[in-house]
Amino acid sequence: MDSFLIHGGYRLKGKIEISGSKNSALPILAACLMAEGKTTLKGVPRLSDIDSMNKLIGELGCHIYRHEPAEKTVGDGPNLNGPLDLEVRDETQCEARYDIVKTMRASICVLGPLLAKRGKAIVSIPGGCAIGDRPVDLHVRGLQKLGAEFRTENGNIVGEVRGRLKGCRMYLGGAQGPTVLGTINVMCAAALADGETVLVGAACEPEVVDCAEMLNKMGAKIKGHGTPEIRIEGVDKLTGCEHRIIPDRIECGTFMIAAAITNGELELKHCNLDHLIAVTDRLDEVGVKTVRENGTIFVSSTRRLNPVEMTTQPYPGFPTDLQAQLMALLCLADGMSVITERIFPDRFLHVGELNRMGGRIRKEGATAVIQGVKELQGASVMASDLRASAALVLAGLVAKGTTRIDRVYHIDRGYEKIEQKLVAVGAQIERIKETKAVA
Ligand code: EPU
Numbered sequence: 001m002d003s004f005l006i007h008g009g010y011r012l013k014g015k016i017e018i019s020g021s022k023n024s025a026l027p028i029l030a031a032c033l034m035a036e037g038k039t040t041l042k043g044v045p046r047l048s049d050i051d052s053m054n055k056l057i058g059e060l061g062c063h064i065y066r067h068e069p070a071e072k073t074v075g076d077g078p079n080l081n082g083p084l085d086l087e088v089r090d091e092t093q094c095e096a097r098y099d100i101v102k103t104m105r106a107s108i109c110v111l112g113p114l115l116a117k118r119g120k121a122i123v124s125i126p127g128g129c130a131i132g133d134r135p136v137d138l139h140v141r142g143l144q145k146l147g148a149e150f151r152t153e154n155g156n157i158v159g160e161v162r163g164r165l166k167g168c169r170m171y172l173g174g175a176q177g178p179t180v181l182g183t184i185n186v187m188c189a190a191a192l193a194d195g196e197t198v199l200v201g202a203a204c205e206p207e208v209v210d211c212a213e214m215l216n217k218m219g220a221k222i223k224g225h226g227t228p229e230i231r232i233e234g235v236d237k238l239t240g241c242e243h244r245i246i247p248d249r250i251e252c253g254t255f256m257i258a259a260a261i262t263n264g265e266l267e268l269k270h271c272n273l274d275h276l277i278a279v280t281d282r283l284d285e286v287g288v289k290t291v292r293e294n295g296t297i298f299v300s301s302t303r304r305l306n307p308v309e310m311t312t313q314p315y316p317g318f319p320t321d322l323q324a325q326l327m328a329l330l331c332l333a334d335g336m337s338v339i340t341e342r343i344f345p346d347r348f349l350h351v352g353e354l355n356r357m358g359g360r361i362r363k364e365g366a367t368a369v370i371q372g373v374k375e376l377q378g379a380s381v382m383a384s385d386l387r388a389s390a391a392l393v394l395a396g397l398v399a400k401g402t403t404r405i406d407r408v409y410h411i412d413r414g415y416e417k418i419e420q421k422l423v424a425v426g427a428q429i430e431r432i433k434e435t436k437a438v439a
């Protein structure tokens with residue numbers, strides 16, 4: 001397992017190109033199982049989670065080819081990677097094995113597409129993970145309302161459809177609010193169902209909108225995406241299309257905080273500030289300035305960071321996926337901040353690690369009280385999940401001395417070339433390969 005060594009205290013300055021969104025690309029790749037003919041996806045980031053999804057849809061009969069990247073950025077977005085061509089050539093397999101599902105919970109996204117297109121799906125039940133229990137009951141309930149029948153067998157969800165799924169009006173929210181991947185799963189299935197489906201209490205996240213827009217290019221008839229009520233008129237078939245994945249708002253937000261925490265100045269290219277309105281609102285109060293010019297965001301901060309209160313919420317509220325990173329920043333604010341986690345109430349594994357670096361954070365249930373300190377100190381810390389690990393990188397960038405972060409495979413799941421991007425703007429960060437780390 002690789003580690004990062006970070007020598008803190010360097011001000012970041014320069015340009016960073018934002019990658020395509022991991023959380024948009026994952027369900028979109030799964031949705032490609034429903035299309036006939038070739039689909040070309042641009043902006044799919046190179047990440048271990050994407051490799052896992054490609055492996056999964058590959059096992060489900062989808063042929064995937066990655067082109068070489070274009071020499072330089074052209075046209076409508078970044079070209080860090082070449083486009084992906086996808087084409088389903090065999091529809092006989094219907095199983096998502098535990099081996100893959102246990103490494104990536106987003107494997108559940110194949111459930112709706114498989115049921116709608118192949119009439120059968122066997123998906124290993126994802127277990128708990130570092131950020132909480134993460135049930136999939138809302139996915140199953142929504143698909144049941146469309147007519148799928150489910151049973152549990154040896155740790156798998158086995159779903160079957162007699163004939164064709166049937167559209168209906170349903171409420172999709174749960175105790176914690178809407179579900180992002182659940183909305184996408186049911187929306188995908190409803191795209192090929194018989195008649196109209198209305199999803200009430202749908203998630204409004206940009207990733208849902210991106211998937212709906214791709215499905216519409218494939219011939220689906222979806223309206224209202226981006227609002228809590230999505231209307232889907234079922235069609236008989238979907239055909240391949242060309243689509244560019246939206247920029248990764250969480251990667252962008254993480255680099256905005258990197259600029260702020262190092263008192264630096266970053267120019268973040270190919271991003272969509274509209275997707276980050278709640279984040280810029282909080283950062284503005286902290287004292288972080290963001291200026292937008294076309295698809296570029298310029299971020300700079302005042303030396304003094306103000307404490308703030310923040311509660312994570314479904315979109316357009318502050319995203320849970322940036323909670324840990326904001327907490328790292330607030331460790332250095334001038335006073336006491338309060339963060340409440342409403343989406344995943346247990347998502348606080350970073351608290352103990354930030355405290356090892358000199359943070360003063362006290363957790364009370366789903367709330368963390370952060371007393372700002374003058375400086376953080378380098379320490380050996382452990383990455384526990386993707387976003388918690390990003391918070392440790394941010395803390396390491398500003399900490400006095402050297403920070404060693406073990407188990408950075410968590411970061412590799414969701415941040416494309418993070419150390420190269422940071423080094424290019426002045427960070428001192430080095431990857432220690434597993435063999436060297438053990439020696
Ligand atoms: N929930 C249920 N039942 C369900 C599904 C969800 O009770 O069947 C609950 C969850 O436990 C949670 C809330 O509903 O309390 C919202 O969870 P949601 O379903 O929206 O999460 P998700 O779709 O599984 C995606 C992202 C997460 C991100 C959340 C919330 C992907 C691959 N994952 O997960 O991203 O935190 O939405 O925005 O898109 C990450 O990238 O680090 C990450 C964890």
